[in-house]
Amino acid sequence: MANIAQALRMALHVGETRLGVTDVFGEDVGPPLGGVFTATQGLTTTWNSPLDERGIVGTAFGLALAGQRAVAEIQFVDYIYNTIDLLKLVGNCRWSCNGMFEVPLVLMTPVGSGIHGSLYHSHSFDTFATHMPGWKVVLVSTPLDAYGLMISAIQDPNPVMFLYPKALIRIPGSDKIPGEPEDAKELSRRIDAPVGAAREGWTPDWPELPDFSIPIGEAKTIAEGTDVTCVTYGRTAPLAKKAAAKLAEEGVSVEVIDLRTLVPYDWDAIVASVKKTRRFIAINEDTEVTNFGEHLARRVTEELFYELEAPPKVLAGANTPGIGLAWSLEQVQVPQAADIERALRELAAIYA
Amino acid sequence: MANIAQALRMALHVGETRLGVTDVFGEDVGPPLGGVFTATQGLTTTWNSPLDERGIVGTAFGLALAGQRAVAEIQFVDYIYNTIDLLKLVGNCRWSCNGMFEVPLVLMTPVGSGIHGSLYHSHSFDTFATHMPGWKVVLVSTPLDAYGLMISAIQDPNPVMFLYPKALIRIPGSDKIPGEPEDAKELSRRIDAPVGAAREGWTPDWPELPDFSIPIGEAKTIAEGTDVTCVTYGRTAPLAKKAAAKLAEEGVSVEVIDLRTLVPYDWDAIVASVKKTRRFIAINEDTEVTNFGEHLARRVTEELFYELEAPPKVLAGANTPGIGLAWSLEQVQVPQAADIERALRELAAIYA
Amino acid sequence: MVKSRALEERLIAMTRSSDGFFWIGGPGEEAFNVPLGLLVNKGEGLDHDFLHLHYRSSAILTAMGMPMIDAIRQMASKATDPHTGGRNFINHFAMKAWNVVPGTSTIETQYAVAPGTALAQKRHGGHGITIVNGGDAGSAEGDFATCLNWSSRPGRELPLLIIVVNNKYGISTPFDQVHGDQFIARRGEAFGIRWDVLNGNDPVESHQKLSEIIAYIREERMPFVLEAYTSRLHGHSSSSGAARVHDEPDCVKDYGEKLVAEGIFTADDIAQLEKKYRDEGLAALEQARSEPDPDPSTIHDHTFA
Amino acid sequence: MVKSRALEERLIAMTRSSDGFFWIGGPGEEAFNVPLGLLVNKGEGLDHDFLHLHYRSSAILTAMGMPMIDAIRQMASKATDPHTGGRNFINHFAMKAWNVVPGTSTIETQYAVAPGTALAQKRHGGHGITIVNGGDAGSAEGDFATCLNWSSRPGRELPLLIIVVNNKYGISTPFDQVHGDQFIARRGEAFGIRWDVLNGNDPVESHQKLSEIIAYIREERMPFVLEAYTSRLHGHSSSSGAARVHDEPDCVKDYGEKLVAEGIFTADDIAQLEKKYRDEGLAALEQARSEPDPDPSTIHDHTFA
Numbered sequence A, B: 001m002a003n004i005a006q007a008l009r010m011a012l013h014v015g016e017t018r019l020g021v022t023d024v025f026g027e028d029v030g031p032p033l034g035g036v037f038t039a040t041q042g043l044t045t046t047w048n049s050p051l052d053e054r055g056i057v058g059t060a061f062g063l064a065l066a067g068q069r070a071v072a073e074i075q076f077v078d079y080i081y082n083t084i085d086l087l088k089l090v091g092n093c094r095w096s097c098n099g100m101f102e103v104p105l106v107l108m109t110p111v112g113s114g115i116h117g118s119l120y121h122s123h124s125f126d127t128f129a130t131h132m133p134g135w136k137v138v139l140v141s142t143p144l145d146a147y148g149l150m151i152s153a154i155q156d157p158n159p160v161m162f163l164y165p166k167a168l169i170r171i172p173g174s175d176k177i178p179g180e181p182e183d184a185k186e187l188s189r190r191i192d193a194p195v196g197a198a199r200e201g202w203t204p205d206w207p208e209l210p211d212f213s214i215p216i217g218e219a220k221t222i223a224e225g226t227d228v229t230c231v232t233y234g235r236t237a238p239l240a241k242k243a244a245a246k247l248a249e250e251g252v253s254v255e256v257i258d259l260r261t262l263v264p265y266d267w268d269a270i271v272a273s274v275k276k277t278r279r280f281i282a283i284n285e286d287t288e289v290t291n292f293g294e295h296l297a298r299r300v301t302e303e304l305f306y307e308l309e310a311p312p313k314v315l316a317g318a319n320t321p322g323i324g325l326a327w328s329l330e331q332v333q334v335p336q337a338a339d340i341e342r343a344l345r346e347l348a349a350i351y352a
Numbered sequence C, D: 001m002v003k004s005r006a007l008e009e010r011l012i013a014m015t016r017s018s019d020g021f022f023w024i025g026g027p028g029e030e031a032f033n034v035p036l037g038l039l040v041n042k043g044e045g046l047d048h049d050f051l052h053l054h055y056r057s058s059a060i061l062t063a064m065g066m067p068m069i070d071a072i073r074q075m076a077s078k079a080t081d082p083h084t085g086g087r088n089f090i091n092h093f094a095m096k097a098w099n100v101v102p103g104t105s106t107i108e109t110q111y112a113v114a115p116g117t118a119l120a121q122k123r124h125g126g127h128g129i130t131i132v133n134g135g136d137a138g139s140a141e142g143d144f145a146t147c148l149n150w151s152s153r154p155g156r157e158l159p160l161l162i163i164v165v166n167n168k169y170g171i172s173t174p175f176d177q178v179h180g181d182q183f184i185a186r187r188g189e190a191f192g193i194r195w196d197v198l199n200g201n202d203p204v205e206s207h208q209k210l211s212e213i214i215a216y217i218r219e220e221r222m223p224f225v226l227e228a229y230t231s232r233l234h235g236h237s238s239s240s241g242a243a244r245v246h247d248e249p250d251c252v253k254d255y256g257e258k259l260v261a262e263g264i265f266t267a268d269d270i271a272q273l274e275k276k277y278r279d280e281g282l283a284a285l286e287q288a289r290s291e292p293d294p295d296p297s298t299i300h301d302h303t304f305a
């Protein structure tokens, strides 16, 4: 099955051939590399930008104002922090002119920990992204979602921040993307750029990809359960799913919701689940103080207080200035499988 | 009584004459203007920087690494968003080198709404500031606190973000700063720079200012009460205090805590109050999604759930991309006196 | 020039009659901005010029034909403000029909955005260009360098007029105190970008040089950096009082006197012209006053399409 | 040169023997970095030089006397890493005793910070200077312009050596594809800053020009922009395989051959030197392997003083 890098490549191919994408650009996005995570190999509208994130965001903004459709990449989300003012201007542009100008663009960037990214290459962006009104924010955890939501992001008339977890980029999916070949090796032969000299003049042999997309704003229940509602996304989503399976054996029934879209998020899905389970936990790997999970917990508390059998919980990253390179440090700084299991077990065990 | 601008000026005077401050700088911070809010008039270590916030933060960082003590100003917090990466580096510097280098610096900047600041001059910074571990964060609401906490910020060996509300800068305090003259007119004669030609060669006549400071991390209870705990800071603090007085007449007893320091915040004060009132509301004017008040509400929920008689509440700014210039818009986008009164009354009325 | 001066003076007066909160604008830049506005190929889309302006650019739009009353509606933050619906400051204009992208309050960010519209025009071909302007102090922001670099990539040069209006001040800070460069525009040289400076208080020199430079950009599809020296006749903004300064040349007055001296106009012609636009401004204010404020229920409108 | 090459080759080997996760470093820059390191006035405080380095600077510190094993400890992210305690990437050094400020992963930000230490030195007087270095692609960030502007304010010029190491690549992107400027260093000209370029593969030229330039900065207390052309002998980092490239000059090999040709060394001398440092590297690795990992309970240590 395709991995997230291949899924994005296929979605961008559909974008530039059928959905009007004019530019896919950023640092090392064009040939020969096709992106440090290979997510932009083999495309025709890619180009390498100067090493200047402000120029990347600014130019994407200008292209959108001129009626183009750009997909710009920030190589790692960790390099986005010198552009926050520009991101805010993109987000407030339509509001500022009372709807006169639209700013359709996609900003794609890999997020999070799990690749030994050390002090400054392990950032989550949930808090900042959800605190910049005017942006839609997607954060995927599977290749199928990456494909379907990138298609929707490209079609959206608003600026969309497309986040995907560094740790999951190379993991093959378990659901087939419509049109993708049965055999993963075949897919690789057809769309992965060859290494070395063979890359010269190489062009991919794209599979037939039928129209398919996943709507922005729809969560996905990746584990059904009745005792606890776990709302998560990104790197921690598959971990929570595994934990739910494990706990099922212990007779603890956990419902895991992969939010997939942070703005606008699927509140109905959360309400329905919490009304059933009466227990809520938000899990993500951003640092825990002023964390998007706290927003979800606050809203659950305000609106569903009398439905709850236990205090809503948030499991997130330790509130430290960075993540340590040594695994002995990273391991305890962001939630791992065991931490998630423990948190779910504890929450299920509380009896009010 | 002194206003916040005068209080900061006096604290910075103490800083440069007795606490080793070497530089007070930023855009228009030096003569002739002494800051767009006059907070740096009459000082001897002030200088005007280029119009470049990245240079301001970077240079302050470098000065600190070289053992200097700088107080740098970002003219309005609204201009800080192109420096977030540098702020993160300042915040993680000490952690990154295992404590080898210290980064003692103060970054002062006015925040918030209430001056018809329109779309881009009305920002609160609570969320971003509390989500950058490594910074201490102060947000004052009175001249006395501005004075006492600026002294502590200058003495602190860590980077301190010193935030003060635009809307309150010119409002005289109700508590005397130790050493300040009885007569506000006299204070003005002595330390406010004259307008026009008279400013040439003017020097202030500083009052004798005895040693005095207010510790970072200590909240202040600005209204005692037994029915509801209201945790707030900045522009909404005096509004909450007024609302508490009004509600007292209705027989509703509200305890208002002015947090004053956001990092590290005074958790003990909050716990003691909530255990007494069993009702909690956080009030601030930052946009409401992923808001620092939600962190406080989450922690109250997690740690004090069984003490609570009503769901914790958060009253904050509307989740819009900006604030409208027209008063008819701003008025409904950030909490005003009436909104705060209503929220407190409603919370007190809930019976679980 | 007379019209846009009259407009700005009306806007300033509105801060005093409390018909508006905050003023910032461009009196003193008319001799440069009016010729520039007259040379703009105005319209919507890639075949026309894109404008990334700042808060002293009203004379450009007045010269292009923007009605006085629209600026006055914005100053009064009325729902009828066609640029922002009463949401943003005065001289923060947005006009899709003329490719005037929404004005922003953040100094210099427009220089990081302008390469985007210019890139679209370069690809599109034709003669449309992008024009970006801002001040001298703002050129200290890294975005100015971003603009130079992104507009001069080899083989990918952009049809971009990069303007710096140098009035020798950033709010209260004198240019010479914070800038070691004699000519800001010369920074283009290292990037292989042609550059020039001109006297922005002289409408004739401005028009002549602008015509040549804009023709070059339209035809060659190459960037150009232009620095114009102008006056700042009412200080920085209403925050600093917006009082009239008298130690800087007044291009409108000077050019008027020149035309009179040359016998092209009589002093009376000019007085009448001034009165005409003063009256238009007053009438517009009366009209704007009668118009509605933005409806509080609309605060979430236009966040998303 | 031989020693720091041996160190980098050991570090690269460690990614293969999984003694370390990620490698990025400076093989190919020795002919420029070693002379630079030898010219540094090392020590703590304003009378000594401040160094704002990037991730290809190990040869500077090796030349200054940094023990091999300390870099190897960092590569192995051991608690004994004296620079970061196993918290940060290899070639992110911090040495208070030598004014080496903590290395950061964000490209070019060091250019916005360096004026701060240089300003302190300017005020302090004496002969201490600040040295900042980084790459060619990184000069596209606005922080490079910030550095030029802040170091050249009239009457406030800073004793700052602004280095750009031009290896003609940013990861996979060729310099000529994204830069219109023939010489990056020439950007200093518009700011009134002296500048020069040199062949960073030639240790003799590097040493001679660096001596003159550093003497100028120490005495005149003025900034200088220097662009050095070097090789990048193992690609960008371990992410791109870190394989040895053979189409770029190898300054260590070439200089060794030169010295042999001139009869200053025999080939055997050099072989022995190489072996000496290879052995030192191996021994250091053995030692580092035996040392403890950071203690998980320390994650909150050193957040605040």
Ligand SMILES: Cc1ncc(C[n+]2csc(CCOP(=O)(O)OP(=O)(O)O)c2C)c(N)n1
Pocket (backbone or CB within 6 Å): B027, B051, B053, B075, B079, C056, C105, C106, C107, C134, C135, C136, C137, C138, C139, C165, C167, C169, C170, C171, C236
């Ligand atoms: C990023 C940012 N920093 C600071 C400000 C505050 N500010 C507004 S105008 C101005 C001075 C601009 O001077 P200049 O660029 O010379 O333009 P001028 O006003 O002189 O036309 C400053 C500092 C701002 N609006 N945005």
Ligand SMILES: Cc1ncc(C[n+]2csc(CCOP(=O)(O)OP(=O)(O)O)c2C)c(N)n1
Pocket (backbone or CB within 6 Å): A027, A051, A053, A075, A079, D056, D105, D106, D107, D134, D135, D136, D137, D138, D139, D165, D167, D169, D170, D171, D236
């Ligand atoms: C702000 C930022 N953007 C992007 C990156 C990713 N990155 C690391 S090194 C590099 C290329 C740097 O090229 P250059 O400046 O020429 O230095 P070189 O590696 O060639 O020595 C990039 C894009 C980063 N670390 N920081």
Ligand SMILES: [Mg+2]
Pocket (backbone or CB within 6 Å): C135, C136, C137, C165, C166, C167, C168, C169, C170, C171
């Ligand atoms: Mg100016």
Ligand SMILES: [Mg+2]
Pocket (backbone or CB within 6 Å): D135, D136, D137, D165, D166, D167, D168, D169, D170, D171
């Ligand atoms: Mg390079």
